[in-house]
Amino acid sequence: MPESSDAVSSRRRSFFEDLQLLIVILLGVVSVATAYVSFEAALYGGQQAAAYSRGGAAQTEAESIYLEANQQYVQDAETLTRLSEYQIEMEGADPDVAAAASEKYDQLYFTSVSEDLDAAIAWAQAENEADPTTYTDPQASEDYQDALFGAWSDADTAAKALLAQGDEANQYSDRLTLNTVLMAIALFLLGIAAVIRNRRAQWILIGVSSGIFLLALGLTVIVPFTWF
Numbered sequence: 001m002p003e004s005s006d007a008v009s010s011r012r013r014s015f016f017e018d019l020q021l022l023i024v025i026l027l028g029v030v031s032v033a034t035a036y037v038s039f040e041a042a043l044y045g046g047q048q049a050a051a052y053s054r055g056g057a058a059q060t061e062a063e064s065i066y067l068e069a070n071q072q073y074v075q076d077a078e079t080l081t082r083l084s085e086y087q088i089e090m091e092g093a094d095p096d097v098a099a100a101a102s103e104k105y106d107q108l109y110f111t112s113v114s115e116d117l118d119a120a121i122a123w124a125q126a127e128n129e130a131d132p133t134t135y136t137d138p139q140a141s142e143d144y145q146d147a148l149f150g151a152w153s154d155a156d157t158a159a160k161a162l163l164a165q166g167d168e169a170n171q172y173s174d175r176l177t178l179n180t181v182l183m184a185i186a187l188f189l190l191g192i193a194a195v196i197r198n199r200r201a202q203w204i205l206i207g208v209s210s211g212i213f214l215l216a217l218g219l220t221v222i223v224p225f226t227w228f
Contacts (some may be wrong), residue, residue: 019202023194026206030190030213034183037216041176043226048169055162062155069148071141078123079112080138120144172223182216186211 086108089101113121120141127136140142189209193202 019199020194023190023202023206026210026213027187027190027194030183030186030209033213033217033220034180034187037057037176037183038180040220040223040226041173041180043228044169044173044176047226048166048173051162051169055159055166058155058159058162062152062159065155066149066152073148075112076114076117077139079108079117082108083113086122103164114119116144116147172226175219175223179220182212182219186213186216 084106085107086101090098090105092098117138120138120143123141123143124136124138128134186209189205189212192207193209195213196202196205
């Protein structure tokens with residue numbers, strides 16, 4: 001016995017209502033996911049700004065430390081040059097000149113040679129005595145270089161690490177922003193599906209929007225979760 005028109009109409013209406021319910025559920029799921037992704041993108045954006053700010057400040061401090069260390073390096077180079085000149089005068093034939101040069105040498109050494117430079121001079125003297133054919137510059141000492149520029153190296157490394165954190169946060173923020181756009185497109189397609197009456201078109205829109213959403217969701221999952 002064929003179904004009555006009322007029964008067919010009732011079944012179609014029930015199917016249409018179920019499809020509408022599915023669209024509403026999908027709209028809710030995608031909306032919540034979009035809000036989450038947008039929130040995470042904003043957090044990464046804040047982390048990026050904070051890391052860049054701290055990194056810039058640390059880089060400025062590192063540059064200041066380097067300039068101070070380089071100034072000391074240049075001053076030590078001038079001191080070594082003057083010490084060498086006094087040594088030459090001390091080895092001269094004129095005893096008065098030699099005595100005056102020795103006094104100047106001792107005074108300059110006492111007032112201008114730091115412990116680090118003194119150790120570097122002792123190291124260079126030992127190297128030069130061991131191999132007289134090759135001159136060893138005291139300022140080539142690794143210990144001297146570390147003592148002078150070690151603080152700058154540490155500060156510069158810390159600044160670069162902070163800037164690298166900012167770059168990483170920026171990448172995550174950009175990726176999450178893209179995912180937000182994809183989810184917004186999925187929401188737009190689901191919104192269209194909710195108002196049209198053509199079931200074939202509705203299923204096509206549901207399928208396309210679901211595919212876009214799942215793609216965006218998969219891209220979101222691989223981004224590390226962050227918090228305040």
